[in-house]
Amino acid sequence: MPLDQALAGRTFASTPPYTVSVEKIAEFTTAIGADTSQGAEVAPLTFPIVVAFRAMAALLTDPEVGIELHNVVHGDQRFAQTRPIRAGDEITATLTVDSLRSAAGMDMIGTRTEIASVTGEHLGTAHATLVHRGGGK
Amino acid sequence: MTWETHHEFAAQTYVVTRADLVRYAGASGDFNPIHWSDRVAISVGLPGVVAHGMYTLALASRALTSWVQDPARVVSFGGRFTKPVVVPDDDEGTEVVVSGRVTSLDDGIATIGLTVTNRGQKVLAKTEATVRC
Numbered sequence: 001m002p003l004d005q006a007l008a009g010r011t012f013a014s015t016p017p018y019t020v021s022v023e024k025i026a027e028f029t030t031a032i033g034a035d036t037s038q039g040a041e042v043a044p045l046t047f048p049i050v051v052a053f054r055a056m057a058a059l060l061t062d063p064e065v066g067i068e069l070h071n072v073v074h075g076d077q078r079f080a081q082t083r084p085i086r087a088g089d090e091i092t093a094t095l096t097v098d099s100l101r102s103a104a105g106m107d108m109i110g111t112r113t114e115i116a117s118v119t120g121e122h123l124g125t126a127h128a129t130l131v132h133r134g135g136g137k
Numbered sequence: 138m139t140w141e142t143h144h145e146f147a148a149q150t151y152v153v154t155r156a157d158l159v160r161y162a163g164a165s166g167d168f169n170p171i172h173w174s175d176r177v178a179i180s181v182g183l184p185g186v187v188a189h190g191m192y193t194l195a196l197a198s199r200a201l202t203s204w205v206q207d208p209a210r211v212v213s214f215g216g217r218f219t220k221p222v223v224v225p226d227d228d229e230g231t232e233v234v235v236s237g238r239v240t241s242l243d244d245g246i247a248t249i250g251l252t253v254t255n256r257g258q259k260v261l262a263k264t265e266a267t268v269r270c
Contacts, residue, residue, distance in 0.1 A: 027163075028164045030164075031160045031164035031165070032195040032198075032199055033196070044198060044199070044208070045195075045201070045208055045211055046195045046198050046214075049165060049191050050164075050165060053165065053166050073218075075218060076216065076217035076263070077194060077215050077216070078216075079214050080213045081212060081213065083209060084208050084209050129217075
């Protein structure tokens with residue numbers, strides 16, 4: 001079953017505030033093998049995926065949407081950065097389905113996740129295309 | 138920092154082992170078993186455990202950051218996941234090579250095209266960054 005076209009344009013609930021710690025930045029930086037000798041005040045470029053991933057869960061686990069999680073492949077990922085995320089930031093992520101195209105048994109779900117501080121400062125936008133097999137026909 | 142169009146950055150080589158994937162799973166929160174269980178990876182048609190696409194993209198971002206120095210200058214960054222990076226269950230792991238060059242310069246913004254390969258094959262497509270000069 002292809003996903004319902006009504007999904008396009010839908011915005012999901014924002015993630016609860018996430019406080020970015022020096023320890024979390026150091027953990028992520030070490031995990032990608034990068035240097036932490038200069039400290040871990042500034043998060044690596046792809047760090048926003050930590051909260052973007054949580055925002056994605058709202059879409060992927062919503063029973064009314066009907067996505068089968070094991071059939072989802074990450075197609076692409078892009079980040080627009082307003083400023084780097086820093087230790088001490090309290091951030092939330094809000095996902096919107098920008099586009100939905102179903103063809104040949106696949107749903108191509110274009111998502112946009114806005115990442116902002118709880119004080120309303122825009123920090124960046126994460127764009128992901130999720131490919132859901134089992135749609136189409 | 139000023140670059141000419143077609144400036145080539147020094148290619149970076151990163152070794153990826155199973156231990157790196159376990160560490161990345163924990164740090165990122167992506168516990169999809171195809172990144173740590175051969176049984177599950179093979180059951181979905183993969184040759185074995187594969188790296189998270191986001192781990193490979195993070196390695197590309199690591200190279201980018203080494204070239205541009207200050208991450209605050211990066212306006213945008215991303216890529217498309219086209220081929221999985223298969224990571225063997227041994228101590229040697231597999232190598233991911235990231236190269237890059239300035240493809241255009243426009244009004245203080247440099248576009249950098251990145252090429253990310255594993256075992257001689259491109260694993261990401263359309264990997265690109267825009268950076269303030």
